[in-house]
Amino acid sequence: MQAFVGTGVALVTPFKNDTSVDVAALERLVNHVIEGGVEYLVVLGTTAESVTLSKEEKELVKKTIIEANQGRLPLVLGVGGNHTAGVIAELTADNLKGFDAILSVSPFYNKPTQEGIYQHFKSIALSSPVPIILYNVPGRTASNMLPATVLRLATEFPNIIGIKEAAGDLVQAMELIKDKPDDFLVISGDDMIALPLVLAGGAGVISVIGQGFAREFSDLIRLGLAREVDRAFGIHYQLAPSIDMIFEQGNPAGIKEVLQLMDIMKNTVRLPLVNVNEDLAKRINSFVAKNYKLANH
Template identity: 45%
Template structure:
């Protein structure tokens, strides 16, 4: 099935200057770099974009800038999640640019630790409020709550505009249970760069990737080969990037990917607290791995 969220989505970073303000020129270059190297869609205002430390005006400025630079070349997905259901719904109702985007990505409510019924009701309200397709985002390592296969399938069957899940649980049995029992028009998307190849082999439709910020062409080629059932080609490409992906998240995300983008002269290596750059030792290790990939 061809889905508008098939292939390689990129969870795009937000570049900053040393003083913490947003570096819009680097953002422009980064968006063009992604699109010119064959990615399929962009995901804006996710964890990788440090959305948690941007205020409302800054989020709007980044979204509007990317809409303008993208100029409808690829679909855009906007991160709209949180742990206050009514506030998330309010944000969805008041979003200003639905004509320019293809969907929203909504992370499971973090910190509160709701029950599976609470998760179902949370996403029910989001589905009913959203005029565009909704992608669920399951990332228990960040939220302390897992959207179970049963809850995912229940949401997929009950709400037509809940069209996909970004699965970053790392639980392959759970992922297989969803793929095995999901409706035909519901997509499973990898939220884990290292597991993207095996997940596509099992029936996932692509990835929302961090590593593709720096290696859009290489990672897209791997994803496309896997989707085309060219398993040996995909496997070779997978292992070419595997070690760098293994070292990407060692000192947090987006610390690793920003270090690599800095090594590749695409951005300055700046963050907003509580995020900080990787250590000098890890930076040197990433530098070595980047030179090996090249």
């Protein structure tokens, strides 16, 4: 499971001005984050605006990333939903070809009980040909996957290898870390508390800001894993304002503004998302210009 220790990045889907998928920009993004030193790539997650992509567009995104990656880093594919049978139907060898694991979000909208969440992931675990990383994000799903449920799944199904914990609750994450099986990965899904979670025993992060400032953020996480606390927090406090800003008006509108400033892609998002407003765009621009030389990215 060492492949998923460190920094993974939840890749955006670049769009052209007409909102069609920008393949060339996606290739640039993949090379940017790989050259920045991240450990793995997460494909078609929330940050990819995957709910607005057609089946054909999802296949194009997958194909583009696999070809641009050229086997350099492990790939994780977002495969989740609130219809258990539908998720299982996606878990075919053809659909998962080229991917090392899946990231599967806890069911949203239905608001299942903890037993319902357990049964959902049990069914997925019994069907998936690749390892599974659970994804707990109560702010989007309207239900919290409690530590007891996660630990039950982690203990009973060896192919459930970790969790992206994005409840924003460090105490809950620490409870998981304290009681988890030795080889189970607790991965931060929140950039702002990624370093404290790593220092508490977490395995790293699946990051949004890490695809903009790939070198800086992946260095931060590696320093945290090495317990070089002062150096790690030095980078954290330098990046912290940008983390606040990229989520201030929604994800991925904020990070797309950063990536446009780095000449990687346009800042186009699909409705119902909209671009950040002029005030936030100016603040993001000021941060990037003041703290980083764009030529180095």
